[in-house]
Amino acid sequence: MTPKKRRRLAFAIALLVAGAGGAALVVYALQDNVLYFYSPSDVAAKHIRPGTAFRIGGLVEGRSVRHGKGAAVSFVITDGKSRMPVAFAGVLPALFREGQGVVAMGRLDAAGTFDADEVLAKHDERYMPPEVVDALKRSGRWKEGQ
Amino acid sequence: MTGEIGQLALCLALALAIVQAGGGLMGLRSANAARIATSAALGQFVFVALSFGALMAGFVTSDFSIADVANNSHTLKPLIYKITGVWGNHEGSMLLWVLVLSVYSAAIAFLKRGGEQLTAAALGVQGLLAAAFILFILLTSNPFARLDPMPFEGAGLNPLLQDPGLAFHPPTLYTGYVGLSATFAYAAAAMLTGDIDRAWARAARPFMLIAWIALTLGIAGGSWWAYYDLGWGGFWFWDPVENASLMPWLVATALLHSALATERTGAFRVWTLLLSIMAFSLSLIGTFLVRSGVITSVHAFASDPKRGVFILLILSVAILGALTLFAWRASKLESGSAFAPVSRETTLLVNNIFLVGALAVVFLGTVYPIVLAAFGMKISVGAPFFEVFFAPIFIALMIVLPFGPRLNWRRGDLNAAFRTLLPALGFAAATAVVVLAVASPRALVGAGAFAVAGWVIGASAVDLVKRLRERTISVAALAAILAHAGLGITLMGVAGTNLWRVESLEVLAPGEVMTIGGYDLRFDGVRGLEGPNYRAAHADIDVLSGDRVVAHLSPERRMYPAEGQETVQTAIRTNGFEDLYVALGDDRGQGKWTLRAYVNPLAPFIWLGAGLMALGGLASLWSRVRAMFFAREAAEPAAA
Numbered sequence: 001m002t003p004k005k006r007r008r009l010a011f012a013i014a015l016l017v018a019g020a021g022g023a024a025l026v027v028y029a030l031q032d033n034v035l036y037f038y039s040p041s042d043v044a045a046k047h048i049r050p051g052t053a054f055r056i057g058g059l060v061e062g063r064s065v066r067h068g069k070g071a072a073v074s075f076v077i078t079d080g081k082s083r084m085p086v087a088f089a090g091v092l093p094a095l096f097r098e099g100q101g102v103v104a105m106g107r108l109d110a111a112g113t114f115d116a117d118e119v120l121a122k123h124d125e126r127y128m129p130p131e132v133v134d135a136l137k138r139s140g141r142w143k144e145g146q
Numbered sequence: 147m148t149g150e151i152g153q154l155a156l157c158l159a160l161a162l163a164i165v166q167a168g169g170g171l172m173g174l175r176s177a178n179a180a181r182i183a184t185s186a187a188l189g190q191f192v193f194v195a196l197s198f199g200a201l202m203a204g205f206v207t208s209d210f211s212i213a214d215v216a217n218n219s220h221t222l223k224p225l226i227y228k229i230t231g232v233w234g235n236h237e238g239s240m241l242l243w244v245l246v247l248s249v250y251s252a253a254i255a256f257l258k259r260g261g262e263q264l265t266a267a268a269l270g271v272q273g274l275l276a277a278a279f280i281l282f283i284l285l286t287s288n289p290f291a292r293l294d295p296m297p298f299e300g301a302g303l304n305p306l307l308q309d310p311g312l313a314f315h316p317p318t319l320y321t322g323y324v325g326l327s328a329t330f331a332y333a334a335a336a337m338l339t340g341d342i343d344r345a346w347a348r349a350a351r352p353f354m355l356i357a358w359i360a361l362t363l364g365i366a367g368g369s370w371w372a373y374y375d376l377g378w379g380g381f382w383f384w385d386p387v388e389n390a391s392l393m394p395w396l397v398a399t400a401l402l403h404s405a406l407a408t409e410r411t412g413a414f415r416v417w418t419l420l421l422s423i424m425a426f427s428l429s430l431i432g433t434f435l436v437r438s439g440v441i442t443s444v445h446a447f448a449s450d451p452k453r454g455v456f457i458l459l460i461l462s463v464a465i466l467g468a469l470t471l472f473a474w475r476a477s478k479l480e481s482g483s484a485f486a487p488v489s490r491e492t493t494l495l496v497n498n499i500f501l502v503g504a505l506a507v508v509f510l511g512t513v514y515p516i517v518l519a520a521f522g523m524k525i526s527v528g529a530p531f532f533e534v535f536f537a538p539i540f541i542a543l544m545i546v547l548p549f550g551p552r553l554n555w556r557r558g559d560l561n562a563a564f565r566t567l568l569p570a571l572g573f574a575a576a577t578a579v580v581v582l583a584v585a586s587p588r589a590l591v592g593a594g595a596f597a598v599a600g601w602v603i604g605a606s607a608v609d610l611v612k613r614l615r616e617r618t619i620s621v622a623a624l625a626a627i628l629a630h631a632g633l634g635i636t637l638m639g640v641a642g643t644n645l646w647r648v649e650s651l652e653v654l655a656p657g658e659v660m661t662i663g664g665y666d667l668r669f670d671g672v673r674g675l676e677g678p679n680y681r682a683a684h685a686d687i688d689v690l691s692g693d694r695v696v697a698h699l700s701p702e703r704r705m706y707p708a709e710g711q712e713t714v715q716t717a718i719r720t721n722g723f724e725d726l727y728v729a730l731g732d733d734r735g736q737g738k739w740t741l742r743a744y745v746n747p748l749a750p751f752i753w754l755g756a757g758l759m760a761l762g763g764l765a766s767l768w769s770r771v772r773a774m775f776f777a778r779e780a781a782e783p784a785a786a
Binding site for chain 1: 503506510523530534613651653712729740
């Protein structure tokens with residue numbers, strides 16, 4: 001091997017090691033920053049610990065929406081099998097209605113209430129969050145053509 | 147009738163695209179075939195434009211016998227949204243995609259940059275792409291499909307899209323996305339002709355610049371749209387659709403810089419080719435992500451699995467074909483010209499490593515959930531993941547940046563460069579001190595970000611002053627000065643908004659006052675208003691200074707009965723340095739409403755900086771156009 005070739009090989013190996021190291025770091029960070037999606041039944045079945053951030057989706061249960069002090073609001077998300085009480089302080093999306101599909105992002109508190117940082121509703125009449133459709137299908141509440 | 151004309155024109159365009167592809171590729175050997183490709187490209191443009199015009203006529207006249215019009219328009223919709231609504235749906239937006247592609251083909255055919263042979267080969271590649279996408283439209287997304295019986299009224303357009311933003315955001319973004327096809331076509335053409343020297347990079351340069359400028363404006367415009375339209379006070383959400391546009395931009399930026407070196411000294415020849423392929427591949431991947439329905443968002447108009455598979459097929463063939471060509475040709479290339487460790491080439495290399503690193507992060511974060519979804523796991527990647535990597539990479543990039551323009555090609559003098567940068571270092575320190583003194587809460591990260599922004603802006607200022615004094619200022623030099631300063635200004639805006647945003651959410655009865663970031667907002671109640679195709683809840687809010695009313699804000703919520711949807715119209719008052727941003731929340735009864743208000747310090751800088759970057763690109767483009775038409779080809783090659 002000529003010195004030039006050796007230098008090149010060393011450079012290539014260094015680049016490879018740096019790249020692999022970087023990629024490992026990125027994937028590691030990715031693990032910490034993913035949010036899983038659960039239905040209320042999943043939450044009950046998987047015994048999710050309080051404090052873990054995740055997304056939850058389902059239908060807003062009828063007559064469950066209560067307005068508290070200031071911007072505080074509470075409601076229940078259901079997939080027909082299990083229910084999950086949700087507490088939220090903020091502006092609900094325009095299409096938030098009882099009986100409609102929503103996705104909430106947040107974490108469980110010690111009392112078993114889902115403390116939401118963000119609530120998303122379907123953004124038009126035709127569209128339902130696909131996760132919610134899946135969750136409803138699994139609990140048998142979804143009818144085709146709905 | 148217009149529907150049939152449009153359909154027929156599109157079929158003819160397909161035939162011409164095939165002729166263009168065949169003629170172009172045969173044009174490598176035969177001058178006659180090359181001439182046929184040129185005419186076919188011009189003809190294809192005419193017919194695609196005719197087809198697009200026919201669809202537009204259908205929308206403007208509300209011809210509901212066309213399914214696309216019936217599904218996405220409404221007689222009561224204002225004329226501007228009837229016109230822009232042409233591309234506010236899947237079928238029409240794909241037709242716009244093809245229209246932009248054919249404009250680029252026509253431009254390549256008309257300008258004949260890089261000679262007959264290179265032009266012919268580039269047209270051949272463009273023709274293949276056009277044929278594939280027109281076929282995609284005709285087979286899976288025909289905008290001219292008929293409805294029988296014809297409905298009396300259309301279903302309307304998603305109200306979120308009934309916004310002036312729709313007039314400019316998709317066309318500019320597509321000009322960027324598709325513009326990268328021209329660079330890709332030239333790169334492929336260079337590999338086909340076997341002449342992979344500097345000529346192709348020079349020929350492709352104006353298209354590269356147009357694509358980059360348009361992408362910059364398209365992304366900035368989209369972010370501004372999301373900012374004022376969604377009512378969440380944010381300007382970037384790391385949404386997969388946003389990332390789909392950011393990825394080609396990152397590579398296009400790297401490409402602009404590496405192509406400079408290729409043109410000038412022949413360095414990075416192989417790498418520049420690869421970046422050209424990558425840039426357009428990411429445009430295609432972006433199109434796939436957005437248009438296939440893999441991701442649900444306001445951009446995914448409708449999902450039909452057939453479409454996803456078709457685009458995936460086009461994407462795989464294009465990428466694999468180009469990479470095969472690349473593997474075959476690039477291995478025969480001699481290594482590029484040598485350069486010293488301290489040289490402009492090295493800084494460009496560093497620039498490219500950082501930009502591609504940033505790309506890798508965005509790509510992983512965007513694609514990972516999609517891959518996992520295939521295995522039934524539903525996850526989303528949060529903004530912190532992107533921020534934790536993206537911020538340090540860009541900060542590091544910007545620390546190195548000012549050295550680039552100051553080092554000579556092949557071998558530079560680091561000490562001399564550093565000496566000229568001392569005033570910029572002073573400016574950076576001063577910026578950091580001011581930020582520490584003025585901003586509260588105090589944030590060391592913020593001071594650091596502003597120091598880096600000040601460093602880059604200061605370096606641009608130093609350059610400008612020096613060149614003005616020595617009378618060496620040129621449009622090409624101005625390009626780098628403007629674009630780099632723009633990046634610094636955008637960083638200030640991003641840091642200012644993210645670190646010092648104030649947010650407040652209150653339920654107010656009429657006459658009550660809320661205070662946010664030094665502003666007193668008096669809520670004067672909500673009135674009902676009738677729009678052309680919506681009913682609005684219109685809030686009146688006075689901004690007070692003591693007892694004096696200094697401004698009036700009127701955020702709205704609009705209900706669109708035809709579409710059964712509601713939108714938020716925010717009210718933003720800016721003084722150029724900070725935005726007061728108010729969105730109307732929900733009705734809490736007895737005249738009470740929730741109001742959400744933000745004060746976003748330096749938010750206008752985000753778009754001001756992006757505008758400067760685009761202006762820098764325009765300056766560089768202008769220096770090329772001038773060279774093209776006023777035959778001063780060698781006057782100032784590749785200075786910007």
